[in-house]
Amino acid sequence: xxxxxxxxxxxxxxxxxxxxxxxxxxxxxxxxxxxxxxxxxxxxxxxxxxxxxxxxxxxxxxxxxxxxxxxxxxxxxxxxxxxxxxxxxxxxxxxxxxxxxxxxxxxxxxxxxxxxxxxxxxxxxxxxxxxxxxxxxxxxxxxxxxxxxxxxxxxxxxxxxxxxxxxxxxxxxxxxxxxxxxxxxxxxxxxxxxxxxxxxxxxxxxxxxxxxxxxxxxxxxxxxxxxxxxxxxxxxxxxxxxxxxxxxxxxxxxxxxxxxxxxxxxxxxxxxxxxxxxxxxxxxxxxxxxxxxxxxxxxxxxxxxxxxxxxxxxxxxxxxxxxxxxxxxxx
Amino acid sequence: xxxxxxxxxxxxxxxxxxxxxxxxxxxxxxxxxxxxxxxxxxxxxxxxxxxxxxxxxxxxxxxxxxxxxxxxxxxxxxxxxxxxxxxxxxxxxxxxxxxxxxxxxxxxxxxxxxxxxxxxxxxxxxxxxxxxxxxxxxxxxxxxxxxxxxxxxxxxxxxxxxxxxxxxxxxxxxxxxxxxxxxxxxxxxxxxxxxxxxxxxxxxxxxxxxxxxxxxxxxxxxxxxxxxxxxxxxxxxxxxxxxxxxxxxxxxxxxxxxxxxxxxxxxxxxxxxxxxxxxxxxxxxxxxxxxxxxxxxxxxxxxxxxxxxxxxxxxxxxxxxxxx
Numbered sequence: 001x002x003x004x005x006x007x008x009x010x011x012x013x014x015x016x017x018x019x020x021x022x023x024x025x026x027x028x029x030x031x032x033x034x035x036x037x038x039x040x041x042x043x044x045x046x047x048x049x050x051x052x053x054x055x056x057x058x059x060x061x062x063x064x065x066x067x068x069x070x071x072x073x074x075x076x077x078x079x080x081x082x083x084x085x086x087x088x089x090x091x092x093x094x095x096x097x098x099x100x101x102x103x104x105x106x107x108x109x110x111x112x113x114x115x116x117x118x119x120x121x122x123x124x125x126x127x128x129x130x131x132x133x134x135x136x137x138x139x140x141x142x143x144x145x146x147x148x149x150x151x152x153x154x155x156x157x158x159x160x161x162x163x164x165x166x167x168x169x170x171x172x173x174x175x176x177x178x179x180x181x182x183x184x185x186x187x188x189x190x191x192x193x194x195x196x197x198x199x200x201x202x203x204x205x206x207x208x209x210x211x212x213x214x215x216x217x218x219x220x221x222x223x224x225x226x227x228x229x230x231x232x233x234x235x236x237x238x239x240x241x242x243x244x245x246x247x248x249x250x251x252x253x254x255x256x257x258x259x260x261x262x263x264x265x266x267x268x269x270x271x272x273x274x275x276x277x278x279x280x281x282x283x284x285x286x287x288x289x290x291x292x293x294x295x296x297x298x299x300x301x302x303x304x305x306x307x308x309x310x311x312x313x314x315x316x317x318x319x320x321x322x323x324x325x326x327x328x329x330x331x
Numbered sequence: 332x333x334x335x336x337x338x339x340x341x342x343x344x345x346x347x348x349x350x351x352x353x354x355x356x357x358x359x360x361x362x363x364x365x366x367x368x369x370x371x372x373x374x375x376x377x378x379x380x381x382x383x384x385x386x387x388x389x390x391x392x393x394x395x396x397x398x399x400x401x402x403x404x405x406x407x408x409x410x411x412x413x414x415x416x417x418x419x420x421x422x423x424x425x426x427x428x429x430x431x432x433x434x435x436x437x438x439x440x441x442x443x444x445x446x447x448x449x450x451x452x453x454x455x456x457x458x459x460x461x462x463x464x465x466x467x468x469x470x471x472x473x474x475x476x477x478x479x480x481x482x483x484x485x486x487x488x489x490x491x492x493x494x495x496x497x498x499x500x501x502x503x504x505x506x507x508x509x510x511x512x513x514x515x516x517x518x519x520x521x522x523x524x525x526x527x528x529x530x531x532x533x534x535x536x537x538x539x540x541x542x543x544x545x546x547x548x549x550x551x552x553x554x555x556x557x558x559x560x561x562x563x564x565x566x567x568x569x570x571x572x573x574x575x576x577x578x579x580x581x582x583x584x585x586x587x588x589x590x591x592x593x594x595x596x597x598x599x600x601x602x603x604x605x606x607x608x609x610x611x612x613x614x615x616x617x618x619x620x621x622x623x624x625x626x627x628x629x630x631x632x633x634x635x636x637x638x639x640x641x642x643x644x645x646x647x648x649x650x651x652x653x654x655x
Contacts, residue, residue: 063403096436106435113402114435118426124395125402125427132400135356135381142399155422158389162396165387318437320472320496322522323570 008279010056014213015276016289017052018269021072023293024081027301028071028088028102032248036305037088041102042069046211046243049268050175051076053216054143054236057224063111063129063142065122068103069175069242070115073145078110085300091307098310099318111140119180120150123159123172130168141169141227149180151194157201163233164202171220171227172203172235175210177242182250198235210238213272241266333515338507340481342370344488344517345408349378352406355492356382359393359410359446367412368448368507390419394445398428401441406492414449414501415458428497429472440495444488448504450541450591451628454635460628462592464540467499468569468601474498474522475569479543481511483566486520493519503541523570531559534585534649537576537602539565542640546589549645560649568598576602577609585652586618589645594622621648 025043032041044051047069055076058064066073075081079095087094088102095105106114113129116122126144133140150156151174163170174194178185191197198205204226208219216238223234241263245252273286316324335343349355356378357371363385365372374383386393390411397407411417417424424445431441451460467475474496478484484502491498528543529550538546543564550562561579565571580586586606588599599620606618623638649655 065399094436096434096438099436100434104434106438108402108435108438113399113439114431116427118422121395121422121427124392124423125399127392128396128399128401128407129403130399131384131396132403132405135400135405136403155391155395158387158392159395161387162389162392166384318433320432320474321440322494322496323474 008281010217011214011272011276011279012281014052014056014217015269015272015286016293017056017076018048018213018272019290019293020081020296021048021051021075022269023290023297024071024075024084027294027297028085029244029248031301031305037102038090039101041088041248042246043244043248044069044072044242046263046267047175047177047240048072049213049216049272050173050210050238050240053213054173054220056217057220058143059140060110061140063113063133063140064145065113065126065129065142066115066145067119067122067147067150068115068117069147070105070145071102074105074107074112074115077107077112079105079107079112081297082300082303085297085304086307089304089307090309091304092310093307097314097318099314120146120153120155122146123150123155126170127159127163127168130163130170131166134166134168139228141171141224143171143173145173145175147180148174148176148178148185148189148194150174151197152189160198160201160203160233160235167230167232169227169230170233171223172198172233174235174237176237176239178239179242181246182254194235194237203233203235205235205237207237207239210240211266211268211271213268214275332512334510334512335481336508336510337481337484337503338368338370340485340511340513341488341502342372343513344485345371345492346374347517348489348492349374349382352492354404354406355408356384356400356405357408357410358384358386358397360388360412361385362410366410368504390416391423394420394423395427397443398423398431398441401443402439406442407444408492409443409445411445411447413459414447414463415461417445417447425470429470433472441497442495444491444498444500446500446502448502450503450505451635451639452504454630454632456630457627462540462590464501464568465592465596465598468598472497473569474567476500476522476567477503477540478566479503479506479540479564481509482513483520483526483564485513485517487522487566489517490519490522501540505541506544509544520566522567523572524566525572525575526564526566527575528562528564529554529560531561532583533558533560534587534652535561535563535576535579535583536587536589536645536649537563537565538589539568540591542589542591545640545642546645548642549649552642552646553649558649558653558655571602573605573609576606580606580610581614584614584616586615587621587648587652589621589640589648591640592622593625594620595625597622617652619648619652621645
């Protein structure tokens with residue numbers, strides 16, 4: 001990254017990924033409000049620098065576990081937004097054949113081991129995947145994304161303890177948007193928080209401004225390098241802000257308007273845009289990236305909205321090899 | 332053939348499969364010391380501490396880490412020590428392991444074996460004696476194995492380790508030191524095939540797990556009275572051998588299901604309902620269950636005996652069923 005040209009290209013890639021995540025989320029939210037997408041939808045508008053900055057440092061064969069607010073993680077890890085949108089719509093061709101939806105996007109072909117509808121549900125899976133990779137002698141690592149709410153669940157303690165004991169290649173990422181569903185995280189979290197909890201277990205941990213894409217990239221680069229060198233688990237605590245509500249149905253009207261306005265002034269995409277502008281990237285080029293991202297997601301939306309529903313038989317597939325529904329019905 | 336205890340049969344099955352497939356590993360509390368029951372004795376020396384992993388008492392992560400390893404291609408044997416502790420890992424089992432293949436549209440098959448020594452055992456009281464196998468038969472996505480003999484334990488454990496489906500393996504801890512013959516090498520036994528223990532026309536008795544030797548003894552007592560029954564050990568309750576049960580009931584017209592678990596909403600209810608549906612009321616003279624009352628398992632020996640099955644209870648139930 002010492003070459004300024006390389007660095008600029010890297011920041012531009014980061015910006016593009018963040019713009020694509022934002023466009024995906026805004027498009028999905030709009031489609032949900034229009035009644036095109038069924039079920040609950042958790043979007044990550046305002047948190048894009050976390051997903052994009054961390055995943056910029058991962059290889060394709062690195063694995064990732066995600067949570068219920070996982071669209072950004074999937075896109076940043078290399079998943080195809082078209083197939084993601086098809087899944088959100090519950091249509092044929094979606095990543096999960098229409099059986100998972102927004103909360104269960106997975107793309108094993110790019111190492112995305114799945115979003116998870118249970119808070120902290122990905123933590124034990126991540127440490128186990130890391131243990132498996134270590135057994136195989138691989139230098140791939142596992143990144144485990146979870147929110148501030150997850151640090152109050154048992155698997156957080158268990159998983160961190162476990163990862164240290166077995167010196168596993170896991171990067172824990174606490175994506176701290178300050179709110180656990182509808183409750184401020186600080187009002188339900190004792191003590192100084194995630195960093196102290198991690199350090200108490202011997203996990204190297206730092207807090208970084210999660211709305212600063214460049215800062216996230218730097219911190220992730222250092223942590224990923226250490227984890228890949230076999231130095232054991234690390235934790236990044238990335239502070240960000242959830243601009244929208246918990247789900248598409250939640251206006252989060254309980255928050256003071258000034259608070260949301262202040263958060264918008266720290267918008268990660270605008271901030272990185274300003275950095276790029278300072279380094280000579282023109283407004284036209286930045287605007288073009290945003291426009292391209294919106295066009296890509298609009299196309300994903302119209303494609304999904306026009307796509308066929310899965311055949312009814314699909315509901316009965318992918319259950320189990322022995323003792324599946326067909327077995328039961330044949331008797 | 333060689334005669335061994337049931338727990339030794341399970342040890343030899345896991346040993347054989349770990350030698351056969353380097354992806355197989357075992358994780359759980361104290362497994363590097365051989366496991367609570369000696370079922371992994373000497374594994375550490377042979378396979379090393381990457382494949383034989385003693386873990387913290389962290390059931391959620393024992394279960395979830397086993398799953399995570401399966402998602403990158405390993406084949407874990409997840410040891411729960413005692414069945415009752417699986418309650419601490421329910422999210423990982425029910426919401427994760429049982430759902431991942433379906434929820435992700437078939438992108439992954441979590442090839443895990445979860446071993447859960449269950450059932451009543453030497454006055455271990457309410458948190459170390461439960462039989463909740465019916466819960467898991469109710470859960471789509473998993474296989475539920477409930478063996479009763481050394482040979483079936485060995486053969487079904489081999490099948491379980493080779494299975495791409497998640498397998499919940501209910502080791503019958505009250506039978507761990509029962510002897511029986513096993514083959515060498517151990518051949519896999521397919522899921523969903525019942526074993527006929529005794530043959531007769533008077534009634535069909537269906538059972539599994541620790542109830543099998545009790546029902547077998549009952550069948551012997553009945554035979555001494557001239558009453559011969561078809562006694563079927565299901566061996567796995569999901570899938571279960573509906574063909575064998577229905578064929579037998581078509582012959583005997585009478586069904587008794589015997590299980591250690593609580594009768595109310597137990598798996599016996601499913602067996603009876605299915606048989607009624609398939610055989611039809613005209614061909615079925617009686618269908619009953621013999622199982623535990625709906626109380627937790629008590630500690631004190633005479634109190635525990637109130638919950639336990641006995642050969643005499645089986646004899647009475649069959650005689651009532653046939654009106655003898």
